[in-house]
Amino acid sequence: MSTSAIETHALLKKYDERDVIRDVSFSIRSGEIFGIIGPSGSGKSTLLRLLDLIEQPTGGRLTILGTDALVPDAKFLLRRRMALLSQKPVIFSRSVFDNIAIGMEYRKKVKSEISRAVTEALDAVGLAGYGKRSARTLSGGEAQRMALARAVVIDPEILFLDEPTTNLDPISAERIDDIIIRLNREKEMTVVISTHDMIQGQHLADRIGVIMDGALPQVGTTKEIFHQPTTTNIARFVGVKNMYSGVITENHGGEAIVDVAGIHIAAVTPFHPQTKVTLLFRPEDVTLHMEQSVKTSARNVFSGIIKKMIPSGPFVDVIVDCGIDLTALVTIQSSEDLGLARGVKCWVSFKATAIHVIEEQ
Numbered sequence: 001m002s003t004s005a006i007e008t009h010a011l012l013k014k015y016d017e018r019d020v021i022r023d024v025s026f027s028i029r030s031g032e033i034f035g036i037i038g039p040s041g042s043g044k045s046t047l048l049r050l051l052d053l054i055e056q057p058t059g060g061r062l063t064i065l066g067t068d069a070l071v072p073d074a075k076f077l078l079r080r081r082m083a084l085l086s087q088k089p090v091i092f093s094r095s096v097f098d099n100i101a102i103g104m105e106y107r108k109k110v111k112s113e114i115s116r117a118v119t120e121a122l123d124a125v126g127l128a129g130y131g132k133r134s135a136r137t138l139s140g141g142e143a144q145r146m147a148l149a150r151a152v153v154i155d156p157e158i159l160f161l162d163e164p165t166t167n168l169d170p171i172s173a174e175r176i177d178d179i180i181i182r183l184n185r186e187k188e189m190t191v192v193i194s195t196h197d198m199i200q201g202q203h204l205a206d207r208i209g210v211i212m213d214g215a216l217p218q219v220g221t222t223k224e225i226f227h228q229p230t231t232t233n234i235a236r237f238v239g240v241k242n243m244y245s246g247v248i249t250e251n252h253g254g255e256a257i258v259d260v261a262g263i264h265i266a267a268v269t270p271f272h273p274q275t276k277v278t279l280l281f282r283p284e285d286v287t288l289h290m291e292q293s294v295k296t297s298a299r300n301v302f303s304g305i306i307k308k309m310i311p312s313g314p315f316v317d318v319i320v321d322c323g324i325d326l327t328a329l330v331t332i333q334s335s336e337d338l339g340l341a342r343g344v345k346c347w348v349s350f351k352a353t354a355i356h357v358i359e360e361q
Contacts (some may be wrong), residue, residue: 034204089147141172
């Protein structure tokens with residue numbers, strides 16, 4: 001029996017001769033939460049619709065639950081084993097109970113089975129006691145949880161989620177995420193989620209596929225995607241703000257020195273001297289010090305002047321001119337405690353092991 005819930009090979013989708021999805025090959029393991037992330041218009045929703053068999057690919061192969069999904073008559077049987085929750089679910093002018101039960105009614109389930117399953121689904125999404133209420137009276141978060149209950153009440157083997165929390169407040173979004181994780185663990189349900197929310201992708205997914213311009217250049221764990229991106233485009237998208245081109249000047253057993261505009265940066269890499277590379281490291285891996293004498297195990301320590309401070313929610317990006325601009329991420333409280341401000345001298349440090357090195361082509 002295959003351990004993959006979904007497998008694609010060279011998947012292609014064209015609209016008016018334009019490649020929207022091109023040469024996409026990857027697999028989704030049974031029982032995992034797989035995230036699809038990418039910029040707006042990159043093809044996330046189209047890929048999800050292909051996997052859910054709502055749309056037909058122009059070319060390539062697609063295997064779902066061990067079945068060739070593109071053979072005649074496969075679509076109907078497979079779609080009965082899957083469910084989709086979109087960012088704007090349909091709400092029928094009926095009770096909450098009836099909205100959730102509709103999929104089971106289509107499947108001709110008996111009333112006693114429907115009643116039991118809907119009651120369990122309501123409880124699972126935190127809407128116990130809401131069954132008799134009109135679905136039209138629900139808040140946005142409650143309506144999305146009702147739609148999630150409608151999707152899972154049929155006990156799907158694969159649950160697709162298309163930007164499920166885009167229109168929700170943070171508290172409602174977090175509650176939806178917690179329900180998804182619980183359903184995945186308790187029912188061993190394979191979950192495929194499309195999202196542009198980086199935090200949601202990191203929080204939910206076991207593995208992530210990054211889609212860019214219809215292609216899927218990287219699939220990996222959250223650590224691989226967010227700390228070891230394979231291209232600078234992916235790095236920018238996932239929030240890597242320290243990116244520098246340089247040349248390796250020496251390498252001793254994998255401990256290299258890279259010349260970046262005259263600044264020598266220590267990094268761990270197998271690449272040989274004279275190799276042109278790009279150094280990538282996240283702002284949260286950079287530490288700020290107000291005194292040079294502070295003890296640190298980091299091999300990279302530079303002095304500089306704070307050039308700019310950019311607030312971002314409870315954090316602030318601190319850009320320090322050290323001959324090159326280095327960005328550190330600190331909490332607003334820490335920035336106030338340290339007395340950080342434009343024009344203030346400070347020291348930045350970061351470990352050689354925090355740097356991801358890719359060879360420039």
